[in-house]
Amino acid sequence: MRKAPSQRRSRVTVDVIIEAATRVLARRGWARFTTNEIAAVAGVSVGSLYQYFPDKLAIAEAIRERHLAEVLVALSDPEEEAEDGDEAVSLDRRVERFVDGVIAAHSVDQALHRVLVDEVPLVARSSYPEFEAEYQRRYRALVASSSHAGRAGRDGDDSSSEDETVARMLSSAVEGVVHAAARRGDLGLPVLRSELVRLIVAYLRDRRHAG
Numbered sequence: 001m002r003k004a005p006s007q008r009r010s011r012v013t014v015d016v017i018i019e020a021a022t023r024v025l026a027r028r029g030w031a032r033f034t035t036n037e038i039a040a041v042a043g044v045s046v047g048s049l050y051q052y053f054p055d056k057l058a059i060a061e062a063i064r065e066r067h068l069a070e071v072l073v074a075l076s077d078p079e080e081e082a083e084d085g086d087e088a089v090s091l092d093r094r095v096e097r098f099v100d101g102v103i104a105a106h107s108v109d110q111a112l113h114r115v116l117v118d119e120v121p122l123v124a125r126s127s128y129p130e131f132e133a134e135y136q137r138r139y140r141a142l143v144a145s146s147s148h149a150g151r152a153g154r155d156g157d158d159s160s161s162e163d164e165t166v167a168r169m170l171s172s173a174v175e176g177v178v179h180a181a182a183r184r185g186d187l188g189l190p191v192l193r194s195e196l197v198r199l200i201v202a203y204l205r206d207r208r209h210a211g
Helices: 008-028 035-042 046-052 056-074 078-083 091-106 110-118 128-145 159-184 190-210
Strands: none
Touching (some): 008 046, 008 056
16 A cells, blocks of 8 residues: 555545455456546545555455455464363364354455455465465364364474474365365355365364374
C-alpha cells in the first residue's frame, strides 16, 4: 500500500476500494483485473485509488491478506480447543471439527480463492509465507492432539520433527481432496466430509498405535 490511511474517511475509502476490487477480481480474473474498473465499481476516481495503491498487484495483495485472514478464522484450531479443556474429546470429534473448518475455509468465496491461488503472482513481501506457517501449525496441533499426552513437540525430542513431516503429508493429502472436490462442485457433499474424516482418523490412529 502506497499510503496507510490514518483518518476514518481514508480508512473507509480503502475498505470500499478493496471490497470493490475483490468483486472485480473474483469475476474477471487476474488478466482482466484493471484499476479503472475497480475505481468505477468503488465509486472513486482512479486518482484517489492511486493515492493508496501504486498498482493492481498492491490491491491484489490487500485482497489476499483479507482473504487469508478469513480462511484462518474459518479453520478450527485444535491447539486452542485443547486449551479450552477439550483434552477428553475423542479423536473422531477433533477430526470432525477440523474437517468442518477445512471445508468452511475453502468455501470462503471459492471463485476468489481460485484466482488468488492460481493466477495472482506473489510479491516479495507477500503475507502468504506467514499464512502457510499458521496453516501448518494447525495441522501440527491436530497431529499432536492425536498423540499420547506429553508427546509431539512438548518434550524437545525427535517427535517434533516427525510431527512436522506428518502434518505436511496430511495437509497435502487433505488439500488434494478438497481442491479436487471444489473444482467438481462436490465440496458440500456430506459423503465427502464423512470420508475425509475417516481418512484422517485412520491415518492418525494408525500412526499413534505404530508409535
